[in-house]
Amino acid sequence: MQRPENLILVIFGASGDLAKRKLIPALIELYHQNLMPENFAILGVSRTDYSDSTFRTEMTESINEFLDDKDISKKTINEFVKNLYYQPIDTSKADDYGLVKNKLNELNEKLNTNGNYIFYLSTPPSLYEVIPKYLAQQGLNKNQNRIRRLIIEKPFGYNLETAISLNKKLLEDYEEEQIYRIDHYLGKETVQNLFVTRFSNGIYEPLWNRNYVDHVEITSAESLGVEGRGGYYDNSGALRDMVQNHLLQMAGFVAMEPPSSLDSRAIRNETLKVFQSLRPIKESEVKSFSIRGQYVASKIKGEEVLGYREEKGVNPKSKTETYAALKFYIDNWRWGGVPFYIRTGKRLPTKVTEIVIHFKETPHYLFSKKTNSEACNKLIIRIQPDEGILLKFGMKVPGAGFNVQNVNMDFHYKDISDEKMPNAYERLLHDAMLGDSTLYARGDAVEEAWKFIAPIQKVWESDKSIKIYGYPAGTWGPEKADELIEKQGITWRYPCKNLADDGKYCEL
Ligand SMILES: NC(=O)c1ccc[n+]([C@@H]2O[C@H](COP(=O)([O-])OP(=O)(O)OC[C@H]3O[C@@H](n4cnc5c(N)ncnc54)[C@H](OP(=O)(O)O)[C@@H]3O)[C@@H](O)[C@H]2O)c1
Structure with a gap:
C-alpha cells in the first residue's frame, strides 16, 4: 500500500459531527497503518473559536469516543494529534480566506508539503459553491503540478437543476479531475x-x-x-x-x-x-x-x-x-x-x-416444489453488517425419494483475515490523497x-x-x-x- 505525497488536508466543518465521528477517526487509522504522508497537516476550519491546542484536545476526545480500534495506543493518538491545526473563519465571508491562505503558507513552509492541498467540504451544502469559489479567489485552486483537490460530501444538489448548477459552478474554477464527490457506500x-x-x-x-x-x-x-x-x-x-x-x-x-x-x-x-x-x-x-x-x-x-x-x-x-x-x-x-x-x-x-x-428457475423443474419453497438460486451480497456472500441452492435431503432443501454456501468476510475491516472513509480519504477517484x-x-x-x-x-x-x-x-x-x-x-x-x- 502506497503512502501519499506530503500534503495538507483542510477540513471545512471541522467542529461538526462528520469530522468528529468519521473523518478524524479514519485519518488516525491511516496514520496507525503508516498510510498517511510522511509530512502532513490536518487543518480544521469552522467558525467555532478553537486554537490549535483546543482543537487537538477536542479531537482527542472524539478519537477516544468514536474510534473502535483498541490497537491504537495513547502514544499514537498523542503523536497523531500533533499534526492537527485549526483556523477559525466564517466560510461565507470572502475576506476570511486570506487567513486560511496564510496558515497554509506557514504550514507548507514548516512541513515541506510542496503546496499540496486537499480541501474537504464537510459543511452545510449551502456552502459547497461558496467555499470553492473563495478558495479560487485566493489562487488555491490552481494545481500546476501540485495536488489541489476538493472532496465534497453529499448531497450534490437538492434536485436535477441544483445538481447541474453546482457542477457548473465548480467547473468554473476546477477541472473535473480535481473534484472528488464522496459516496461512502x-x-x-x-x-x-x-x-x-x-x-x-x-x-x-x-x-x-x-x-x-x-x-x-x-x-x-x-x-x-x-x-x-x-x-x-x-x-x-x-x-x-x-x-x-x-x-x-x-x-x-x-x-x-x-x-x-x-x-x-x-x-x-x-x-x-x-x-x-x-x-x-x-x-x-x-x-x-x-x-x-x-x-x-x-x-x-x-x-x-x-x-x-x-x-x-x-x-x-x-x-x-x-x-x-x-x-x-x-x-x-x-x-x-x-x-x-x-x-x-x-x-x-x-x-x-x-x-x-x-x-x-430451471427450465423444467423435476422435483416437488412443495418440498422446496425457494426453487430459484439466489446470490446474496451482504454489504453490511456481517459482510460476505451467500449462495442459496437446492440439495437432496438424505433418505428416500427426492426431497429438496435449500441450503447456503456462506462466506463471511471476517473468515478471510483477522484484519479489521477498513472503514469506508479510511479507504476514500486514502484514495483521494493518492489521486484515485475510482470510488x-x-x-x-x-x-x-x-x-x-x-x-x-x-x-x-x-x-x-x-x-x-x-x-x-x-x-x-x-x-x-x-x-x-x-x-x-x-x-x-x-x-x-x-x-x-x-x-x-x-x-x-
Ligand atoms: N454526519 C454524517 O454522518 C454525514 C453523512 C453524510 C454526509 N454528511 C454531510 O456532511 C456535511 C457535514 O455534516 P455534519 O453532520 O458534520 O454537519 P454539522 O455537524 O452541522 O457540521 C457542520 C460544520 O460546518 C461548520 N459551518 C457551518 N457554517 C459555517 C460557516 N459559515 N463557516 C464556517 N464553518 C461553518 C460548522 O462549524 P461552526 O458552527 O463551528 O462554524 C460545523 O463544523 C453535510 O453537508 C452533511 O449533509 C454528513
Missing part, C-alpha cells in the same frame, strides 16, 4: 468486492445477464430513526438521502459492463452508461413504479417507539418519506426486461444492506442519477393523489410496497421478521 469493502466477485471469477459473469437473472433486489435498511437529525432529514427524505446516490451507485456496480481496466475513467465510464440506460419513469407511471412511506408510532418488544412526525425537529404534518421503494429497468442488451427493485427505510426491523441476484462519483453520473429521480421527486412533491403510507416502526415498510414486487409472483427478501408487536399500517 462505494468506500465499503463489500461494494468493491462486487468487482472482484464479478470480474475475477469465470463462473458468475456468463450468468450475469437477462438470460439467467430473473430480477435484482437491493435493500438498505436502518433500524434507527432520525436520531436527533430530524430537522436535516425532514428537508431530505429517503429518495434524496439514499436512493439518488447510494442505491443507484450500487445498482451501477451490479449492472455495469466489465471495464477495460481498473483505471478510474474506465470504471466510471461503465457506471455512467448504466445510468444513461435507466428507462425513464414517466410522471404518469410514478404511482406504479414507486412507493413511499413514513414510520408511525409502534411498540417494539413492549417499548413505545415514536412515529416520525413526533420526532424532534420534524414538521408534525410532514410528508417526507422515511421509506422509498422503486422498480426500474435498465434498457440495454445485458439487462433488457430484468426488473430491479430497490428499497430503503428508517425504523425497519434491522440494519442491513444487501444486494440479491435472483436467478431464473468517487463523477459529475456526469450524478446528473444522470438526478435525471432519473426527477419525475418521481416532482410527482411525490406535487401530486396530492400519490399516497404516503404509514408503517409501524419496526416493520419492513408499507404493506403496499409488497405489491410493487409481488405482481411478479415473487416477494422481497426479509432477512428477519417484523419487530413491532403493536402499531397500525395506515395512509397518511
Whole structure:
C-alpha cells in the first residue's frame, strides 16, 4: 500500500459531527497503518473559536469516543494529534480566506508539503459553491503540478437543476479531475468486492445477464430513526438521502459492463452508461413504479417507539418519506426486461444492506416444489453488517425419494483475515490523497442519477393523489410496497421478521 505525497488536508466543518465521528477517526487509522504522508497537516476550519491546542484536545476526545480500534495506543493518538491545526473563519465571508491562505503558507513552509492541498467540504451544502469559489479567489485552486483537490460530501444538489448548477459552478474554477464527490457506500469493502466477485471469477459473469437473472433486489435498511437529525432529514427524505446516490451507485456496480481496466475513467465510464440506460419513469407511471412511506408510532418488544412526525425537529404534518421503494429497468442488451427493485427505510426491523441476484428457475423443474419453497438460486451480497456472500441452492435431503432443501454456501468476510475491516472513509480519504477517484462519483453520473429521480421527486412533491403510507416502526415498510414486487409472483427478501408487536399500517 502506497503512502501519499506530503500534503495538507483542510477540513471545512471541522467542529461538526462528520469530522468528529468519521473523518478524524479514519485519518488516525491511516496514520496507525503508516498510510498517511510522511509530512502532513490536518487543518480544521469552522467558525467555532478553537486554537490549535483546543482543537487537538477536542479531537482527542472524539478519537477516544468514536474510534473502535483498541490497537491504537495513547502514544499514537498523542503523536497523531500533533499534526492537527485549526483556523477559525466564517466560510461565507470572502475576506476570511486570506487567513486560511496564510496558515497554509506557514504550514507548507514548516512541513515541506510542496503546496499540496486537499480541501474537504464537510459543511452545510449551502456552502459547497461558496467555499470553492473563495478558495479560487485566493489562487488555491490552481494545481500546476501540485495536488489541489476538493472532496465534497453529499448531497450534490437538492434536485436535477441544483445538481447541474453546482457542477457548473465548480467547473468554473476546477477541472473535473480535481473534484472528488464522496459516496461512502462505494468506500465499503463489500461494494468493491462486487468487482472482484464479478470480474475475477469465470463462473458468475456468463450468468450475469437477462438470460439467467430473473430480477435484482437491493435493500438498505436502518433500524434507527432520525436520531436527533430530524430537522436535516425532514428537508431530505429517503429518495434524496439514499436512493439518488447510494442505491443507484450500487445498482451501477451490479449492472455495469466489465471495464477495460481498473483505471478510474474506465470504471466510471461503465457506471455512467448504466445510468444513461435507466428507462425513464414517466410522471404518469410514478404511482406504479414507486412507493413511499413514513414510520408511525409502534411498540417494539413492549417499548413505545415514536412515529416520525413526533420526532424532534420534524414538521408534525410532514410528508417526507422515511421509506422509498422503486422498480426500474435498465434498457440495454445485458439487462433488457430484468426488473430491479430497490428499497430503503428508517425504523425497519434491522440494519442491513444487501444486494440479491435472483436467478431464473430451471427450465423444467423435476422435483416437488412443495418440498422446496425457494426453487430459484439466489446470490446474496451482504454489504453490511456481517459482510460476505451467500449462495442459496437446492440439495437432496438424505433418505428416500427426492426431497429438496435449500441450503447456503456462506462466506463471511471476517473468515478471510483477522484484519479489521477498513472503514469506508479510511479507504476514500486514502484514495483521494493518492489521486484515485475510482470510488468517487463523477459529475456526469450524478446528473444522470438526478435525471432519473426527477419525475418521481416532482410527482411525490406535487401530486396530492400519490399516497404516503404509514408503517409501524419496526416493520419492513408499507404493506403496499409488497405489491410493487409481488405482481411478479415473487416477494422481497426479509432477512428477519417484523419487530413491532403493536402499531397500525395506515395512509397518511
Ligand atoms: N454526519 C454524517 O454522518 C454525514 C453523512 C453524510 C454526509 N454528511 C454531510 O456532511 C456535511 C457535514 O455534516 P455534519 O453532520 O458534520 O454537519 P454539522 O455537524 O452541522 O457540521 C457542520 C460544520 O460546518 C461548520 N459551518 C457551518 N457554517 C459555517 C460557516 N459559515 N463557516 C464556517 N464553518 C461553518 C460548522 O462549524 P461552526 O458552527 O463551528 O462554524 C460545523 O463544523 C453535510 O453537508 C452533511 O449533509 C454528513
